[in-house]
Amino acid sequence: MYDYHFHTTFSGDSTIDPEKGIQRAIKEGIKEIAVTDHIELNVWRPGDVFDNDMVDFIEYFKTFEYLKEKYREKIAVKIGLEIGLQLEEKEEIDHLINLYPFDFVIGSTHTIDKVDLFYGKIYEVDKAKAYELYFNEVLRNVRVFDNYSVYGHVDLIVRYALRNYKDVEVSSADMELVGHILKEIISKGKGIEVNTSGYRYGLNSTNPNVEILKLYRQLGGEIITVGSDAHSIGHLGANIIETYELLRNLGYKYITTFKEMKPYQNKL
Helix, strand or coil, rough: CCEEEEECCCCCCCCCCCCHHHHHHCCCCCCCEEEECCEEEEEECCEEEEEEEEEHHHHHHHHHHHHHHHHHCEEEEEEEEEEEHHHHHHHHHHHHHHHHHEEEEEEECECCCCCEEEEEEEHHCHHHHHHHHHHHHHHHHHHHCCCCCECCCCHHHHHHHHHCCCCCCCCCCHHHHHHHHHHHHHHHCCCHHHHHHCCCCCCCEECHHHHHHHHHHHHCCCCCCEEECCCHHHHHHHHHHHHHHHHHHHHCCCCEECCCCEEEEECC
């Protein structure tokens, strides 16, 4: 089992101690794990302030290089990053990614006009408009950015829409945009993440959903990682085995891992 998305106390919203997280991953039977602590640049906060979610990368690499060596006989540890992609911050984002020797980078869309999807401003419009705004933001990002490994939870908006709309399904109009997004990702030799946290957020599905996973496969997508997006220790490895079975049923043959930003295919 490979868990390619989890956060530690290097991220402000996680309670997982780095070493205890690695120990728990070993206990759960995870053979390879990618730590992907989180950066978001210059985002709006309540109170009309703008702030950065940053990681102390010197300490981050020091910690995980140590843990990687300490537990190398029991688990492979890859040092990664999840970064919120924003066109306005492209120069700084590119600089940060190129500055450090990451194995793996998840590019995600967490904001629209610098406001985190969590805070709900986007949901002041109807669902169709909110989804259009979100997927267009993702499309702009995949057209401009090239230095990520996989795109994280492509339909992330569904997670937060659940609190704001009765119907959270991705419509046929949305799927047309999703198709353009996936084609762009594939054309650049990038991949997508299957994020299992949708199950614990009440969606009863992964992010992206089955229809998007089917479309990615139909379009020729092959680079695909699976991650729990764990922020608390009990969620490490959650729903990954079931997700592998889902991917097999959809015709996927391989799961992707990364080393030094290079993808490697592992038989499912």
